[in-house]
Amino acid sequence: MGWFKREKQGITTTTGEKKEIKEGLWYKCPKCQSVVSSDEHKETLNVCKTCGHHERITAEDYFNLLFDGKYTEIAKGLKSDDPLKFEDTKKYVDRVKAVEEKTGLKDAIRVAHGKIESQTAVIAAMDFGFIGGSMGSVVGEKIARAVDKAIATESPLIIISKSGGARMMEAGLSLMQMAKTSAKLNQLSEAGLPYISLLTDPTTGGVTASFAMLGDINIAEPNALIAFAGPRVVKETIGRDLPEGFQRSEFVLEHGFLDLIVERKDLKSKIAQLMAQFAN
Amino acid sequence: MPTYLDFEKPIEAIDEEVKKAQEIEENSGVDTSKTVKELEKKLKTTIKGIYSELTPWQRVQLSRHPERPYSLDYINHITDGTFIELHGDRNVKDDKAMIGGFGMIDGQTVMFVGQQKGVNTKQRQYRNFGMPNPEGYRKALRLFKLAEKFNKPIVTLIDTPGAFPGLEAEERGQGEAIARNIYEMMNIKVPIICIIIGEGASGGALGIGVGDQVVMLENSWYSVISPENCSTILWRSWDFKEKAAEQLNLTSSDMKALKIIDEIVKEPLGGAHRNREEVFANVKACIQKNITKYQKVEASKLVSKRIDKFCDMGVYKGR
Ligand SMILES: [Zn+2]
Numbered sequence: 001m002g003w004f005k006r007e008k009q010g011i012t013t014t015t016g017e018k019k020e021i022k023e024g025l026w027y028k029c030p031k032c033q034s035v036v037s038s039d040e041h042k043e044t045l046n047v048c049k050t051c052g053h054h055e056r057i058t059a060e061d062y063f064n065l066l067f068d069g070k071y072t073e074i075a076k077g078l079k080s081d082d083p084l085k086f087e088d089t090k091k092y093v094d095r096v097k098a099v100e101e102k103t104g105l106k107d108a109i110r111v112a113h114g115k116i117e118s119q120t121a122v123i124a125a126m127d128f129g130f131i132g133g134s135m136g137s138v139v140g141e142k143i144a145r146a147v148d149k150a151i152a153t154e155s156p157l158i159i160i161s162k163s164g165g166a167r168m169m170e171a172g173l174s175l176m177q178m179a180k181t182s183a184k185l186n187q188l189s190e191a192g193l194p195y196i197s198l199l200t201d202p203t204t205g206g207v208t209a210s211f212a213m214l215g216d217i218n219i220a221e222p223n224a225l226i227a228f229a230g231p232r233v234v235k236e237t238i239g240r241d242l243p244e245g246f247q248r249s250e251f252v253l254e255h256g257f258l259d260l261i262v263e264r265k266d267l268k269s270k271i272a273q274l275m276a277q278f279a280n
Numbered sequence: 281m282p283t284y285l286d287f288e289k290p291i292e293a294i295d296e297e298v299k300k301a302q303e304i305e306e307n308s309g310v311d312t313s314k315t316v317k318e319l320e321k322k323l324k325t326t327i328k329g330i331y332s333e334l335t336p337w338q339r340v341q342l343s344r345h346p347e348r349p350y351s352l353d354y355i356n357h358i359t360d361g362t363f364i365e366l367h368g369d370r371n372v373k374d375d376k377a378m379i380g381g382f383g384m385i386d387g388q389t390v391m392f393v394g395q396q397k398g399v400n401t402k403q404r405q406y407r408n409f410g411m412p413n414p415e416g417y418r419k420a421l422r423l424f425k426l427a428e429k430f431n432k433p434i435v436t437l438i439d440t441p442g443a444f445p446g447l448e449a450e451e452r453g454q455g456e457a458i459a460r461n462i463y464e465m466m467n468i469k470v471p472i473i474c475i476i477i478g479e480g481a482s483g484g485a486l487g488i489g490v491g492d493q494v495v496m497l498e499n500s501w502y503s504v505i506s507p508e509n510c511s512t513i514l515w516r517s518w519d520f521k522e523k524a525a526e527q528l529n530l531t532s533s534d535m536k537a538l539k540i541i542d543e544i545v546k547e548p549l550g551g552a553h554r555n556r557e558e559v560f561a562n563v564k565a566c567i568q569k570n571i572t573k574y575q576k577v578e579a580s581k582l583v584s585k586r587i588d589k590f591c592d593m594g595v596y597k598g599r
Contacts, residue, residue, distance in 0.1 A: 229445030
C-alpha cells in the first residue's frame with residue numbers, strides 16, 4: 001500500500017510548494033485548461049486534478065505505478081526488421097531509427113515481471129510514442145514472450161493497450177500479429193492463468209480486434225478512446241456527427257464490452273484485488 | 281455487356297472481333313471458323329502477355345472485377361445445389377454480408393462460411409458491399425461451433441473490403457466480435473480451410489481467416505489495409521494506390537513467400553471471371569485435397585499445429 005501514501009503526501013505538500021516552482025514547468029490540461037505545476041501533475045499520476053483527464057503515460061510509468069518497486073524487463077533487445085523493404089514518403093527503417101532516437105525505445109511495447117502487492121505478475125505495456133503504438137512483429141513477439149513468462153512463472157498476465165492499430169509498414173505480417181497474440185492467449189488460457197486487459201487512451205484497430213478485447217477481465221481508464229474503426233472513419237461512413245461520448249470507456253462499458261472503469265490512482269489496488277480473487 | 285478493366289482493353293478488342301465473326305457466320309452462313317480459330321490463338325497470346333506482367337494494383341483490380349464469382353457462386357456450384365443457408369447470430373440479427381451453412385461435396389458434409397458481395401446496385405446494398413457487422417462474425421462463430429459439434433470440416437471463403445465501420449457496428453463491438461472469432465478459431469477441433477477468393481482486407485478478413493490451410497486465389501489480395509486507404513494515410517493522397525499495392529506485398533505470391541499463406545490456387549487464363557467452371561473446379565479440388573489431409577490429423581494435434589503456425593509468424597531481430 002506504499003503507493004497510496006505517496007499520493008496523499010503529494011497532494012498535501014504540493015500546494016505549499018507551488019510558489020517555488022520555476023516558470024515553464026507547468027501542465028495545462030487540454031480538456032479543462034486548468035494549469036498545475038509539472039510536479040503536482042506528476043504527483044496525481046498525470047491525471048488532471050480538476051476534471052480527471054487521464055493524460056497518456058508510458059510503459060515505464062505503468063511499471064512504476066503497478067509493480068512493488070523493482071521489476072525485471074525481458075526481451076529488451078527485440079527490434080523490428082524490414083522484410084518488405086517498405087517505403088512510403090520515408091523508408092520504414094529510417095522511420096524506426098528516427099523514433100528510436102527520439103524516444104529511446106526499441107518498439108511500441110515493453111514486457112516486465114515483478115510483484116503487484118506481493119503477487120507475481122507479468123505486464124506488457126504499450127508505448128504510444130513509438131509509431132502510434134502500432135503493432136508489428138515485435139509487439140506480437142513480445143506479447144508471445146509475455147505469455148511464455150506468465151506460464152513459466154504461473155503468474156497472471158496484464159496487457160496495457162495503447163495503440164492506433166496494426167503497423168501498416170509491416171503489412172500482412174502485422175495483420176498476422178492479431179492471430180499470433182490470440183493464439184498465445186489460447187495457451188495462457190489452457191494453462192488456467194488469468195489475463196487482465198487494461199485498455200487506455202487510445203486503443204483502436206487491430207489491437208482492439210485482438211488481444212485488447214480478449215481479457216478475462218477488461219478494464220479501461222476513464223474516457224479512453226476504445227474503437228475498432230476510429231471516430232473519423234465512422235463519421236465519414238455515416239455522414240453525420242457522432243453522439244457525445246461515442247467510443248469512450250463509459251460508452252463501451254454501457255454497451256457491454258468492459259468489466260469496469262478504474263481511475264489511474266486505483267489501478268494498482270484494483271488489479272491486485274482481482275488477482276487475489278483469481279488466486280484464492 | 282461484359283465489363284473490361286483498363287488493362288483488359290486489348291482482350292476486349294479481340295473478344296469483339298470473335299463475336300463479329302461468329303455473327304457473320306450465323307447471319308450469312310459464311311464459314312468464319314478459320315478466322316475465329318486464328319483470333320482465339322491471338323486472344324490466348326494477348327491474355328498471356330498481359331497476365332504475365334500484371335502489377336500488384338492490377339491484381340487488386342481483378343480481385344474486384346464485377347464479374348468475378350462470389351462466395352455463393354462457389355458454394356452452390358461446388359455443393360451441386362445441396363447447400364442449405366443457415367441464418368442469424370441468435371442475438372441481434374441476420375447479417376447479409378456474411379453467409380453460411382452446410383453443403384455436401386461428394387457425400388461429405390462441409391460447413392461453408394463466407395463474406396458475400398452483391399451483383400447489382402440493389403444486391404450490393406443488401407449485402408452491404410461484403411462488409412460484415414459484428415452479427416456477421418458472431419453468426420460465423422455460431423456456425424463454426426455447430427460444425428465442431430458434429431465433427432464437420434469448415435471452409436471459409438474470404439471476400440471483403442473490410443469489416444463495416446459503422447456506428448452500430450462499433451456500438452455492438454466490432455472489435456470484440458473479430459477478436460473473439462480469431463481467438464476461438466484457433467481452438468476449433470475440426471479442419472478449417474480458409475480461401476481468399478477476392479479481397480482479403482484486414483481484420484474483417486482475418487475474422488474468418490484462421491485455418492489449418494490458408495489459401496489464396498491467384499488474383500486475390502490479402503493485407504492489413506487496402507492500397508487506397510494505405511495511400512491516403514501514408515502519402516496523404518489517394519494517388520499512390522499503385523505504389524501502396526506494391527509496398528504492401530499483398531499478392532498471392534508475395535504472401536506465400538512471406539509464409540503467411542500456405543497455398544495458391546491457380547486461376548483460369550484471364551482470371552476467374554473468364555472461366556467460372558474452371559475456377560470452381562480448381563477450388564473444389566483444393567478443398568477436397570485439404571479436407572482429406574487434415575481429417576487424418578487427430579483433433580488436439582490439429583489445434584496445437586494451427587496455434588504453432590500462427591505463433592511462428594513475424595519477422596524481427598535481436599532478442
Ligand atoms: Zn482538466
